[in-house]
Amino acid sequence: MKKAKQEYDPSKIETKWQKKWSKSKIYKSKEDSEKEKFYALDMFPYPSGEGLHVGHPKGFIATDIVSRFERMNGKNVLHPMGFDAFGLPAENYALKTKTNPADSVQKNVDRYKGQLEILGFDYDWSREVNTTDPKYYKWTQWIFIEMWKKGLAYESYEPINWCPSCKTGLANEDVENGRCERCGTPVEKKPMRQWVLGITKYADRLLTDLDATEQYVRPKVVDRVNPHKPGKPLVERTVAHAIVYDPKNKKYLIIRNKKFGWDTVIIGGIEQGEDVVTTARREVREETGYDDIEFVKILGGQTEAHYYTKHKGENRIAYANAVLFELKSDRRIPIADGEDKDNEILWVDKEDFVPGKMVNSELPVWLERLNDPRKADVKPFLYWPEAIKESQRNWIGRSEGALIKFSGYGKDIEIFTTRPDTIFGVTYVVLAPEHPLVTQFMGEISNKDEVEKYINRAKNETEIERTDAKKEKTGVELKGIKVINPANKEEVPVWIADYVLPDYGTGAVMAVPDLDERDGEFAKKFNLPIKNTEVKEYNGGTKVVKYKLRDWVFSRQRYWGEPIPLIHCEKCGVVAVPEKDLPVVLPKVKSYEPTGTGESPLAAIEKWVNVKCPTCKGKAKRETNTMPQWAGSSWYYLRYMDPKNKKKLVDPKKEKFWAPVDLYVGGAEHATRHLIYARFWHKFLYDIGVVTTLEPFTKLQNVGLIMGEDGRKMSKRFGNVVNPDEIVKTYGADTLRVYEMFMGPFDQQISWSTASMIGSRRFIERVWKLSEKIGKSDPLADRIIHKTIKKVTADIQNLRFNTAISALMIATNELEKMEAISKEHFEIILKLLAPFAPHITEEVWSSVLKNKKSIHVSDWPHFDPSLVVEDEINMVVQVGGRVRASFRIAPGESEEKIKETALALPEVKKWIGDSAIKKVIVVKGKLVSVVL
């Protein structure tokens, strides 16, 4: 009895299953599970008025596939979705339509949700967050207050783009070639009172943790011998310990301080450009003279070691790594000496190599890891694309150098340089035009007008313009000013030039035109002397570390953002809004226009602005700046874990259960800012005990943009937007999902092609029709099925969806050729396809195979390794580097046999001819290469 053939019609099955899934709550996530957790996260969208285009869901499809895959593999999955809705687009829309942005945001969110729902995602919508919801931004404000309490938020006058005609501040986006996009007036820089977050305090941790190992434990160890001295500076340092083991004598190498009687393992600070192993190796060579030690392993990542006042009177936090080496040489006596005469180097037994005798407070951790190899295995802490890590390293831009003072007229010009050794080649000094000393020198100079004119010009340039190396150099000498080069006491002139930026280093450079290209160009243009530079050591400066990373200007003079929850009291100064009064809700205003003074529209609402001081109950005013859009997105992944908690940002138990995010998918354009901001907030929350992991996202994956069919970015402006609703209507959600994953490598940017999508639809229909072939198993099918399980499983794990689908297509093509396929084999194909095409697989699974439980909660298939190896493999023969013949042979065959078979082939004989065989290379399982 055959069932009547059913045509595949996605419109009949997709909404049906979406409703059933939602009703049966199979995607709901709970913390109280015995299963291992998996947290898949998308960068949440900004719901614009234009709705989603087909490019937006690409990343969401990927996390959907992975979360369905992990669920079928027995994991307890969290896959939430929410909306990021503060910021300029919503505000601009409000300005234009004179409506409250809250209304348009709600409309857009509803539209987005509708568009997402028809794609069949497995979101747990009960955990939805929205950054503009006061219940959400209460906690954004709370975090800000905590930062402010810790001194991480401070006030500063920072320039904004100011349009003098519109009397409003402009975003960088609204500035076009230095002019206001709306009215064309040249944009000026106007200093405004701003709140700034001290992200640079976290620069070192943000940098080192990129390469740190082990997610959960960076043990904190405290040196209890030397007490913490409150007055002394707190210095962070990344160091390497070298643990050198002599396998012949079973001894360890230590440094003993004869004067004070303490022992230590070899330790050294990681210098610029070095990795841990290099540093450790260098220290061993310098301290002991051994240069033939063999690297064994890094002992399980870093510790956070707190040394107090031992090192040059500093309170030091060392992020300490240990490297285990083995001694290879026969020499047993160290030849070099320690840094000073009180130190001696010696070999000790393991019994002496114990915490009690050694001063290294982190030694117990290293010892534990020496004894238990499992603990010493280094697992990377962040599985991130190397490109993103590199971008972040460059963004943070750590450089080690020296601060050197050039003095004159009772003033010191502090200069940061990474090359103090070039100081003897300095012929002049350049200050940024904004440098505070420039104003102070004004009285002394003879060309005041010229200098002022130049300053005005430079400050309105963008940073990109200023640092463009191709641009002709400009600058003005501060005539009459000379400063003394501290190295050779020479007098050098002082210039100002726009290529020196005020925010980097000290905003001043010592120019060595002989060695530096920019300085050279500058000197040539202004006929400044160029000296042949002799590089020699100069120790006249203070060693310092500088970062390119700047503190984060965290306020906006806008309406549509989280109000900064501070109050300015006439008597008490700045006071935080008490936690019980949070959230500070954004009040309704009549006009969303910024005030003519550049202040936020909130400043005009007297009823809201004027408050009583929470401390003294006296007259006070609210802060009227709002937070930037980045605020809400810097911590939203935490709220998904516990979205409705009224008492806490996140319940510690829930945080412990779900954190960290196992897979985070989003656009590469967020490589630096969003991801660094989120890491910064996370580390702060770690420090105040809100979260338990050092990093928020363990695995990160970029989505490649989907471009329009014309190769340009999809945009209303170009008229190349493809709407997913239309595609779903004509082809079905499953086809859209499969096509977007099949287009090409997930992280690659690819142009949309509606014409090509038909292939994905045909593939789905072929699977649909395969159900008509259920019957006896073909003996050849096993091998195909098991190879496909292996390939699809590995490809999903590696986020290579395009080749996973290709493998499924190949399997389908093969199975189609057969008389019949078994029910078991067909089930496996459906399961493998289920994460990609959830509706069609569920429909066939239920209506043809008569399963009661959803396919999406069924078990992922496993492959039999014996069924994925071939009996016979193809090998090719190259003669003189060219493929000339091929033969089939059993994979386990001996090299001799392979060689013999290959050389006996008539084709091979023909190509060898009379030439002598120099050698024959056999690569098992691949080829035989005959070299003539």
Next chain:
RNA sequence: GCCCGGGUGGCGAAAUUGGUAUACGCGCAAGACUUAAAAUUUUGUAGCCGUAAGGCUGUGUGGGUUCGAUUCCCACCCCGGGCACCA
């Protein structure tokens, strides 16, 4: 300009560690089915020479290492993303 990616058939792309370049899909061509068309299906499809067997060339360009390079190294050209108030 600086930083980070990428460049393979007509098109989207594939290629474990350096080992048969072009899997899979789109398109195209020819055949089957059909009164016809669509759909479906079969076969072919990198370029050049050749009836064919076969040969030569070929992964942005030029060079290098190697028995062997899409893969590694050097130089260059082109395209995309980011550059701190777009998200």
